[in-house]
Amino acid sequence: MARIYLSVPHMGGAELGYVEEAFRSNWLSTVGPNLVAFEQDFSKRIGLPCVALASGTAAMHLGLRLLGVGPGDEVLCPTLTFVASVNPAVYLGARPVFLDSDRASWNLDPNVLEEALRAKAAKNKLPKALVAVHLFGQCADMDPINELCRRYDVAVLEDAAEALGATYKGRPAGSLAPVSAFSFNGNKIITTTSGGMLAAQDPARVEKARFWSQQARDPGVAYEHTEMGFNYRMSNVLAGMGRGQLEVLDARVARRREIAFAYRDAFADLPGLTLMPQAPYGLHTNWLSCFSVDEAKLGVSRDALIAALAADDVESRPVWKPMHLQPLFDGAERFGGAVAEELFRQGICLPSSTNMSAEDLARVVALVRSVARVG
Ligand SMILES: Cc1ncc(COP(=O)(O)O)c(C=O)c1O
Numbered sequence: 001m002a003r004i005y006l007s008v009p010h011m012g013g014a015e016l017g018y019v020e021e022a023f024r025s026n027w028l029s030t031v032g033p034n035l036v037a038f039e040q041d042f043s044k045r046i047g048l049p050c051v052a053l054a055s056g057t058a059a060m061h062l063g064l065r066l067l068g069v070g071p072g073d074e075v076l077c078p079t080l081t082f083v084a085s086v087n088p089a090v091y092l093g094a095r096p097v098f099l100d101s102d103r104a105s106w107n108l109d110p111n112v113l114e115e116a117l118r119a120k121a122a123k124n125k126l127p128k129a130l131v132a133v134h135l136f137g138q139c140a141d142m143d144p145i146n147e148l149c150r151r152y153d154v155a156v157l158e159d160a161a162e163a164l165g166a167t168y169k170g171r172p173a174g175s176l177a178p179v180s181a182f183s184f185n186g187n188k189i190i191t192t193t194s195g196g197m198l199a200a201q202d203p204a205r206v207e208k209a210r211f212w213s214q215q216a217r218d219p220g221v222a223y224e225h226t227e228m229g230f231n232y233r234m235s236n237v238l239a240g241m242g243r244g245q246l247e248v249l250d251a252r253v254a255r256r257r258e259i260a261f262a263y264r265d266a267f268a269d270l271p272g273l274t275l276m277p278q279a280p281y282g283l284h285t286n287w288l289s290c291f292s293v294d295e296a297k298l299g300v301s302r303d304a305l306i307a308a309l310a311a312d313d314v315e316s317r318p319v320w321k322p323m324h325l326q327p328l329f330d331g332a333e334r335f336g337g338a339v340a341e342e343l344f345r346q347g348i349c350l351p352s353s354t355n356m357s358a359e360d361l362a363r364v365v366a367l368v369r370s371v372a373r374v375g
Contacts, residue, residue, distance in 0.1 A: 003313040004364060007187040007288060010252065010355040015244030022237045030214070032236030038243050039197075045246065046172045048180075048199040049206040052234035052242065053213055056161040056183025056196035060088040062209040062232065063179040063198055064129060067155035069094050073128035074333075076116060076154070078108040078140075079322040080340035081133045084183075085159050086323055089131070097127060098324045100336025105279040106290075106319075106343055107140035108132060110148065112336035117152045119335070129155040134163030134173050136319075136349070137189070137256065137287030138279060142168050142176040157181065161196075164189055165253040168282040174199055184238075189252050189287050189354075190245035192238040253285045255354040259361065260286035263350060266365040270372050272297025276347075290319055292346040299373030302348050308371040314364055319347030 022034055035052055043050050053059045069075055071093030077086050079098035086096045099116055102109035113130070120126050130149055132140050142158075149156050160166075160174035161183035167173065174180040184195035200206045211217075216229025234242075264275040272294035278284045293302040300308070302318065309316045322340040323329050351364055 001313065001363070004315060004351045004356065004360050005353060006315045006317055006349060006351055008353045008355065009186050009191045009193075010353065012244050012248035012251075014247055015241045018240030018243045019237055022240050027236045030233035030235055032239070034236045034239035034243060035234060038234075038239040038246070041243060041246050042197055043199075045249070046175045046199055048175055048201060049203045050197050050199040051206050051210040051213065052239055053196045053198055053209075053232050054234055055194055055232075056181050056185065057084045057088060058213070058230065058232040059181035059183075059196040059198040060084065060131070060157065060159060061091055062212055062230070063157045063181050063200075064088050064092055064094075064131075065212070066179055066200065066205050066209060067129045067157060069128050069155075074120075074125070076113070076127045076130040077323065078131075078133050078135075078340070079324045079334060080106065080320055080343060081135065081159070081323065082161075082320050083323065083326070083328070084161070085131050085133050086329070089129075094128065096323065096329060096332055098322070098329070098332055098334035100334070100338070101340040101343060102141070103339055103343075104277055105135075105138055105141060106276055107135050107138065108145065109336060109339070110141055110144035113145060113148050116335040117148055117154065121152060126152055127154055129157055131157050131159050132177060133159040134166060136276060136290050137163055137166055137285035138276070139163060139166050139168035139173050139176070139282045141279065141281065146177065161188070162287050163285065165249050165285045166283055178202065179205060184242060184245070189256060189285060190242070190249055192234070192241045192245065195234050195238050195242065252354050253283075256286045256289075256352060257284070259352055259354070259356070260289040262361055263289050263291070263365065267291070267368065270298060270369070272299075273368070273372065287352065288349040289352045290347055290349050292343065293348055294346065300371050302346055305348060305368065305371060309364070309367055312363075312367055314351060314367060316351065317349045319344055319349060
């Protein structure tokens, strides 16, 4: 039997045509019609101007720079996330401060944010920015988060890498803060093999990011540079993939949700195996089907479940290991309790590829059920 992976690329069919067009027309660099069209289509989708970049991490890096983050600044970030949410702040010489999660959404807890901002204000040292992450396809509760950040004058960057296609109160993920970042790496809901997008409410910020992404070359024929830039632009070939992938985004969202709910229904009679909560304020794409495992009720630990699936060539993973538990961020400041730690201890991500067959899904379900020692 073939290995079942966690989340693999799923082409829609039109991608190769756009890629071939890039070859036919010899637009084989970081300029060309696919880039223009991909950015236009993406802008239409989220309602903001945007620039296509080499990765989501590059988008985060330029995004935080746009918000003025620099050496010695503090940047708030939920502790329960992938390391790429945090590294860009470190690139800029800033210090991350970690915040605990909300059980209702697994995202940043606005109450913990308030506690952190109050404590920082009392010491007259407010953070420069907050990285608001939308985890596993579900938006953080952005209204209270934005309101708190406005009150304390803290800039907000939306890390929508995992949440393209999600909504919050009817608005698309990535349109809820002044600057946002998306990822198209190979495991995301749509992919360009590697790639990212930066969007911003102020078009001047998008143009600044575009300028920085191409080595910050000043206008004119001479290669003159006033500012330091990066080589962060997306390739026109990969933008062709992006165009095709964007055409099937809605179908991918629907299928991710269908998979998550199929697991949920198949495990409905198993106490101790619970789908990540679906917050009432928006549409959760369920980019990954995440469950929490209560060992006492299910009769098997999260790690034993992962091992049993691996023994049968099925890939699953723990949810992200919180940043404050990472050796990389040893000693970093943090606020809140141990919700993120508990979610990490109990959380499992099950295979969620949109191109997995009904047979694959049934195989995962049967495996999980066979190791759950209940009833
Ligand atoms: C939450 C989060 N932020 C940022 C990134 C970075 O995106 P990329 O891999 O495209 O650099 C990812 C994905 O890898 C992610 O999951």
